[in-house]
Amino acid sequence: MGILERKEKQKLEIRKMILDASMKLFMEEGFEKVSIRKIADLIEYSPTTVYLYFKDKNEILFNLHDIGFQKLQEVNRNLDDIKNPLLRLHKMGENYLHFGMNNPEYYDLMFIQKAPMEALLDMDACEWKNGDAAICRLKDTLAECMEQGYILKGDVNVVAMSIWGMVHGLVSIAIRGRFEKLVSTEHILPIMLQSLNWMINTLDVSGRNK
Amino acid sequence: MGILERKEKQKLEIRKMILDASMKLFMEEGFEKVSIRKIADLIEYSPTTVYLYFKDKNEILFNLHDIGFQKLQEVNRNLDDIKNPLLRLHKMGENYLHFGMNNPEYYDLMFIQKAPMEALLDMDACEWKNGDAAICRLKDTLAECMEQGYILKGDVNVVAMSIWGMVHGLVSIAIRGRFEKLVSTEHILPIMLQSLNWMINTLDVSGRNK
DNA sequence: TTTGGATAATTAACAGTGTTAAGTAAATTT
DNA sequence: AAATTTACTTAACACTGTTAATTATCCAAA
Numbered sequence: 001m002g003i004l005e006r007k008e009k010q011k012l013e014i015r016k017m018i019l020d021a022s023m024k025l026f027m028e029e030g031f032e033k034v035s036i037r038k039i040a041d042l043i044e045y046s047p048t049t050v051y052l053y054f055k056d057k058n059e060i061l062f063n064l065h066d067i068g069f070q071k072l073q074e075v076n077r078n079l080d081d082i083k084n085p086l087l088r089l090h091k092m093g094e095n096y097l098h099f100g101m102n103n104p105e106y107y108d109l110m111f112i113q114k115a116p117m118e119a120l121l122d123m124d125a126c127e128w129k130n131g132d133a134a135i136c137r138l139k140d141t142l143a144e145c146m147e148q149g150y151i152l153k154g155d156v157n158v159v160a161m162s163i164w165g166m167v168h169g170l171v172s173i174a175i176r177g178r179f180e181k182l183v184s185t186e187h188i189l190p191i192m193l194q195s196l197n198w199m200i201n202t203l204d205v206s207g208r209n210k
Numbered sequence: 211m212g213i214l215e216r217k218e219k220q221k222l223e224i225r226k227m228i229l230d231a232s233m234k235l236f237m238e239e240g241f242e243k244v245s246i247r248k249i250a251d252l253i254e255y256s257p258t259t260v261y262l263y264f265k266d267k268n269e270i271l272f273n274l275h276d277i278g279f280q281k282l283q284e285v286n287r288n289l290d291d292i293k294n295p296l297l298r299l300h301k302m303g304e305n306y307l308h309f310g311m312n313n314p315e316y317y318d319l320m321f322i323q324k325a326p327m328e329a330l331l332d333m334d335a336c337e338w339k340n341g342d343a344a345i346c347r348l349k350d351t352l353a354e355c356m357e358q359g360y361i362l363k364g365d366v367n368v369v370a371m372s373i374w375g376m377v378h379g380l381v382s383i384a385i386r387g388r389f390e391k392l393v394s395t396e397h398i399l400p401i402m403l404q405s406l407n408w409m410i411n412t413l414d415v416s417g418r419n420k
Numbered sequence: 421t422t423t424g425g426a427t428a429a430t431t432a433a434c435a436g437t438g439t440t441a442a443g444t445a446a447a448t449t450t
Numbered sequence: 451a452a453a454t455t456t457a458c459t460t461a462a463c464a465c466t467g468t469t470a471a472t473t474a475t476c477c478a479a480a
Contacts, residue, residue, distance in 0.1 A: 007456090036438065046459050048440080057438065112322065117387040128391030135392060154408065162376060162405040169379025170371065177327040181338030182345060183367075195372040198364065202412055246467065256430050258469080267467065 015053045017043045022060050023067065031105050031113070034061075055122065061109060062119035068106035069130040075099050076137070085144035086151070086204060092141060093167050093196045100171030101189055112172055135160060150206045166199060225263045227253045232270050233277065241315050241323070244271075265332065271319060272329035278316035279340040285309050286347075295354035296361070296414060302351060303377050303406045310381030311399055322382055345370060360416045376409060 021042035025034045036057060040047040054060050075095050082088040100107040109116055110130075120128060139160045145151040151159070170192045173179050179188045231252035235244045246267060250257040264270050285305050292298040310317040319326055320340075330338060349370045355361040361369070380402045383389050389398045 035436085037436085047438090048460085049458060051439075052457075111388060112382070112386055114387055117391070120391065126391075128388070131388060132392060152412075155404070158401060158404045158408050161380065161401055162409050165379030165383065165405060166372060166376040167379070168383060169375030169377070172322070172382050173375065173378060176322055176324055178321060178338070178341060181327070181330065181336075181341060191368060191371055194365070194368045195375060198368050199372050202362075208418075245465085247465085257467090258431085259429055261468075262428070 011053070014043070014045075014049075018050055018053055018060065019063055022064060026064055026105060031061075031108055056119075058115045058119035058122065061113065062116040062123075064106075065109040065113075065116035066130060068103070068110040069134070071103065071106060072096075072099050072110070072134070085141050085148060086200065086206070089138075089141050089145060089163075090196070090200045092138065093163070093200070094193065096167045097171060097189070097192050097196060100167075101174060101192075104175040107171060107175060111168060112176070135164065138164060145203075151203050152205055163199070167196065170195060221263070224253070224255075224259075228260055228263055228270065229273055232274060236274055236315060241271075241318055266329075268325045268329035268332065271323065272326040272333075274316075275319040275323075275326035276340060278313070278320040279344070281313065281316060282306075282309050282320070282344070295351050295358060296410065296416070299348075299351050299355060299373075300406070300410045302348065303373070303410070304403065306377045307381060307399070307402050307406060310377075311384060311402075314385040317381060317385060321378060322386070345374065348374060355413075361413050362415055373409070377406065380405060 018039060021039045022034055024042065025038055034057075036050050037047045039060075040050055050060075072095075075098070076092065078095070079088050079091055082091055117128070120126075139156050142151065142156050142159050142163075146153045146156070174188055174192065183191060228249060231249045232244055234252065235248055244267075246260050247257045249270075250260055260270075282305075285308070286302065288305070289298050289301055292301055327338070330336075349366050352361065352366050352369050352373075356363045356366070384398055384402065393401060
């Protein structure tokens with residue numbers, strides 16, 4: 001059935017067109033300016049056509065949120081050749097902070113906006129694959145740190161939440177404009193990196209009792 | 211001029227009516243459902259009347275954000291009789307986590323939504339009084355901790371950002387639905403409290419080298 | 421007391437939003 | 451060639467924040 005095949009390809013093509021248009025709007029005008037009508041304008045279809053390919057706007061935003069996670073993973077490729085787990089943890093944190101500050105729109109969608117999570121609820125899949133995978137990578141590194149005596153042994157889940165909490169907290173304070181009122185703009189990223197630095201040093205027990 | 215006085219009182223009264231109606235909607239239907247038209251319906255005025263008392267919606271949300279900070283300060287009154295600064299720091303963190311989880315709508319407005327900060331930009335006042343005051347209270351306690359040897363001496367600003375970052379991170383992860391997909395609902399608050407606990411223990415150097 | 425001016429509140433409208441029901445055009449199957 | 455399915459569009463609903471123009475109300479001076 002070559003015809004059905006071609007038809008499905010066409011369907012996927014339009015789906016891609018919609019996502020590309022969404023991403024274009026998203027990058028150029030920011031998350032808030034992405035609307036079904038503007039997407040439709042860009043792909044030169046009527047607004048209702050979009051609904052033939054996506055359940056609702058949340059589903060589109062969920063797909064953009066996916067792309068964000070891909071970008072973050074790309075950034076994290078520089079971790080592969082870091083053998084020392086504590087150093088890797090530090091670099092992982094730095095990557096996270098830089099990613100958030102350099103891609104505030106994506107970060108917003110990945111970790112702040114409710115829309116993508118609501119899409120997840122509507123889909124049958126009751127797991128957040130992307131988030132879960134990211135946390136797992138953090139936990140693995142933490143477990144290594146504990147094994148090798150860099151960090152006091154303890155509940156990996158708890159420590160992971162503390163660290164993710166901290167870096168996420170810093171980024172979301174910054175991109176939601178709470179930082180500008182307390183620190184001058186050029187000092188924001190430096191103080192975030194210093195905070196991470198302090199955290200890693202406080203964690204590190206490898207130099208104690210020597 | 212008793213008439214002018216009465217007029218101004220009336221103005222303030224309607225202002226209060228608008229804020230009360232906003233708060234009612236805010237509490238009962240959530241932040242997203244607060245609209246100028248619904249506020250107008252509640253106070254039985256036309257929607258445009260609202261604009262005679264507030265510049266725009268952001269300004270209304272800014273006032274609600276203010277109320278949130280008052281509530282947080284009320285919660286924090288149980289800190290007054292805690293002499294030990296590290297214990298006070300711990301309790302302060304617990305208060306913060308509980309406040310966020312118990313008042314997600316207020317928390318959202320205080321620390322996540324952009325609207326109140328945009329209102330602040332439009333107002334001449336270029337400082338975030340509420341946020342600044344809250345951070346100062348944290349910094350003071352941290353300084354005390356350092357003086358009394360509970361925490362290693364260092365840049366108070368950096369440590370404050372780390373800790374605020376962590377608790378804010380945890381709360382915002384939770385109320386923006388990123389936690390539910392990773393941990394079962396009943397374990398969310400406990401793991402947050404454990405994370406804080408771990409943080410405080412990691413900070414505490416008072417038991418070392420004795 | 422009547423008139424003029426300031427003040428307060430309203431109506432109507434603009435320009436948008438997500439979403440759905442109903443109708444039309446095109447392609448495919450019978 | 452006719453019937454049916456698929457793809458897409460038009461029109462509409464029910465909202466949103468916000469502004470310009472208009473009407474109603476109140477108060478002070480003539």
